[in-house]
Structures are given as structure tokens and as C-alpha cells.
Amino acid sequence: MARLNVNPTRMVLTSLKKKLAVASRGHKLMKDKRDELMKRFLELARKNKSLREEVEKQLAEVYGNFTIASAVMSSQMMEEALMYPKQGVSIEVGEKNVMSVDVPVFEFTTTTDDLTNIYPYGFASTSGELDKAISRLSEVFPVMLELAAMEKEASLLAQEIEKTRRRVNALEYIMIPQLEETIKYIKMKLDESERGNQTRLMKVKDMMLEQAIRQKQAETAASLQEFKEQG
Amino acid sequence: MYKIGVIGDHESVLGFKAVGLNGFPCADSTEARRILHRIAKEDYAIIYITESLCKGMIEELDKYKDVRIPAIIPIPGMDGSYGIGMQNVKKSVERAVGADILFGNDEREKEGR
Numbered sequence: 535m536a537r538l539n540v541n542p543t544r545m546v547l548t549s550l551k552k553k554l555a556v557a558s559r560g561h562k563l564m565k566d567k568r569d570e571l572m573k574r575f576l577e578l579a580r581k582n583k584s585l586r587e588e589v590e591k592q593l594a595e596v597y598g599n600f601t602i603a604s605a606v607m608s609s610q611m612m613e614e615a616l617m618y619p620k621q622g623v624s625i626e627v628g629e630k631n632v633m634s635v636d637v638p639v640f641e642f643t644t645t646t647d648d649l650t651n652i653y654p655y656g657f658a659s660t661s662g663e664l665d666k667a668i669s670r671l672s673e674v675f676p677v678m679l680e681l682a683a684m685e686k687e688a689s690l691l692a693q694e695i696e697k698t699r700r701r702v703n704a705l706e707y708i709m710i711p712q713l714e715e716t717i718k719y720i721k722m723k724l725d726e727s728e729r730g731n732q733t734r735l736m737k738v739k740d741m742m743l744e745q746a747i748r749q750k751q752a753e754t755a756a757s758l759q760e761f762k763e764q765g
Numbered sequence: 766m767y768k769i770g771v772i773g774d775h776e777s778v779l780g781f782k783a784v785g786l787n788g789f790p791c792a793d794s795t796e797a798r799r800i801l802h803r804i805a806k807e808d809y810a811i812i813y814i815t816e817s818l819c820k821g822m823i824e825e826l827d828k829y830k831d832v833r834i835p836a837i838i839p840i841p842g843m844d845g846s847y848g849i850g851m852q853n854v855k856k857s858v859e860r861a862v863g864a865d866i867l868f869g870n871d872e873r874e875k876e877g878r
Contacts, residue, residue, distance in 0.1 A: 579858050590846050616783040623785035624766045627810050672784045682811045686836035692857040693831050
């Protein structure tokens with residue numbers, strides 16, 4: 535593992551140690567976040583799958599009804615009957631926070647109050663099959679809305695999980711090993727220079743001692759000489 | 766206030782129009798693409814697109830995947846389901862988990878292993 539390109543000084547060492555502490559804490563938090571997101575996502579995806587199956591089944595039914603209706607009525611008649619919708623649908627988009635991911639919540643309101651009369655046409659020129667198709671469709675519609683919200687949430691969560699996973703991996707396999715390696719390197723370097731210093735000091739001391747001894751010897755020799763000359 | 770759009774072939778859209786959604790009938794993916802880009806800029810919160818049209822515009826759908834609004838949801842059209850909607854669910858599972866763990870069993874059954 536490559537180490538960072540830094541000067542091996544005590545100051546850098548302290549700051550790296552701090553960085554490492556932050557990184558490992560962040561790593562732990564991210565990991566927890568990822569696990570929780572994953573848990574929620576899987577729950578959601580399972581629900582999403584079954585809901586989609588449901589919607590697809592019901593829509594197929596609705597289309598079947600429409601096909602029958604269009605077989606009974608002429609296409610112009612049907613077009614005319616459905617041309618001007620009676621109810622308008624608008625939706626409010628709320629916000630829900632799932633593990634710091636903003637997901638939209640859809641709530642729909644229809645402009646008509648009367649839920650029993652949603653048919654935008656008179657009954658005189660249309661067939662009963664069309665009524666059935668329309669009423670089924672308006673039943674399916676809320677489920678479709680739920681599906682939309684759920685799929686959006688799933689894809690947003692998936693994105694967030696992907697991002698978090700990348701971060702966790704980057705911290706776990708790049709950042710933290712790199713910091714550890716660099717810290718180790720600086721420590722070794724510092725120890726090494728410490729040892730170098732120690733030996734140098736010992737050597738100097740040795741030399742000084744030797745010099746002192748030599749001086750002492752010289753002094754003794756000199757005084758001995760002096761004593762002899764006097765005697 | 767947001768609106769809901771439905772893009773699809775003429776017959777599929779007709780019914781949705783009747784219950785109050787805004788339908789955009791169109792014949793092929795090129796046209797659908799143009800409509801999608803146009804109405805995505807307007808205040809449409811949900812856009813349903815029939816799967817037969819989705820087939821030709823997967824990249825376009827992916828573009829809107831990571832934004833909060835609009836939600837673009839494939840639905841089966843008059844001509845039945847192509848499994849694109851399911852594919853999307855599967856894709857997001859794969860994206861999150863790294864491997865497909867929800868649908869794996871179904872496929873193995875299909876392939877007869």
C-alpha cells in the first residue's frame with residue numbers, strides 16, 4: 535500500500551493520527567448507515583415487486599375491458615365519450631426523509647367530490663362495458679400512484695446505497711490503510727533518527743571522556759616529571 | 766400542484782384521459798422521447814410510459830432515475846407487458862446490493878435449472 539507523501543515529523547504524525555481517528559469513526563458510521571439503508575431497501579424492493587405484479591395484472595384487466603368496450607362501440611363514439619374528462623387529478627408532492635434521503639410522497643386529489651359519478655359521458659350512447667372499464671381504472675389508479683412513489687423511493691435509495699458503499703470501501707481499503715501505513719512510516723523514521731541521535735551522543739561522550747583521560751594522563755606525566763627534576 | 770402524465774399509444778392513453786390524467790398519445794419512441802423531455806420540464810410529478818415505448822428509450826429513463834421529480838414509471842400498454850417495469854426494479858436491486866438477490870429464484874425456475 536502506498537503511503538502518503540509527507541514529511542516525517544512529529545507534527546505531521548499528530549495530525550495524521552487525528553485524521554485516522556476521524557476516518558475510522560466515519561467508516562463505522564457509514565457502515566451502519568449502509569446496513570440500515572440496505573435493510574430498508576430490501577423490504578421496499580420486495581413490496582415494490584409484488585405491487586408491480588398487482589398493478590400489471592389489474593391494468594391488463596382494465597385494458598381487456600376497454601377492448602371489449604371498443605368492440606361494442608364504434609371508435610368515434612368512444613373517442614367522443616372520453617374526450618372531455620369530468621374529473622381532473624392533481625397531486626401534491628410531499629417529502630419523506632428515509633435515512634437522510636429525500637423521497638417524494640404523492641398525494642392525489644380529484645376535482646370532483648362525487649366518487650360514484652366519474653363517467654365523463656351520458657349513458658345514452660355508450661355501452662356498459664365502458665362504464666366497467668372506467669370504474670376499474672379509477673380503482674387501479676391509486677395503486678398505480680403508490681407504485682410510482684415506491685419505485686421512485688427504491689431507485690433513490692439504491693443510488694444512496696451505491697454512494698455509501700463506495701465511501702465505505704474507499705475508507706476501508708484506501709484511506710485507512712494509507713493513513714496507517716504513513717503513521718507507521720513516520721514512527722519508524724522518528725525512532726530511527728532518535729536512535730541516530732542517541733549513538734551520536736554516546737560517541738561524543740566517549741570522545742570527550744577519552745580526551746579527558748588523555749589530558750589527565752598528560753597532567754600526571756607532567757607533574758611526575760616535575761617531581762623527578764626537583765628530586 | 767403537480768400533474769400526472771401518461772405517454773403511450775392511442776388506445777392505452779384513452780382510458781387514462783377519462784379518469785383525469787393528462788394523456789399524450791404518440792406513435793413511436795422518437796416522438797415519445799420528445800414529449801417526455803418537454804413535459805419533464807413542466808410540473809409533472811409522475812409520468813407513466815407504456816412499455817412498448819420504453820423499449821426504445823431506456824437511456825432517457827435512466828436520466829431521470831436519480832432526480833426526485835418526475836418519477837417515470839413504465840406500465841404495460843394495450844399490447845401487454847414486456848417486463849420492462851420489473852427489469853427496472855431488478856436493476857435497482859442490483860445497483861444497491863451488487864447482485865440480484867430478489868429475482869434470482871424466478872430466473873432459475875424459468876431457465877429450468
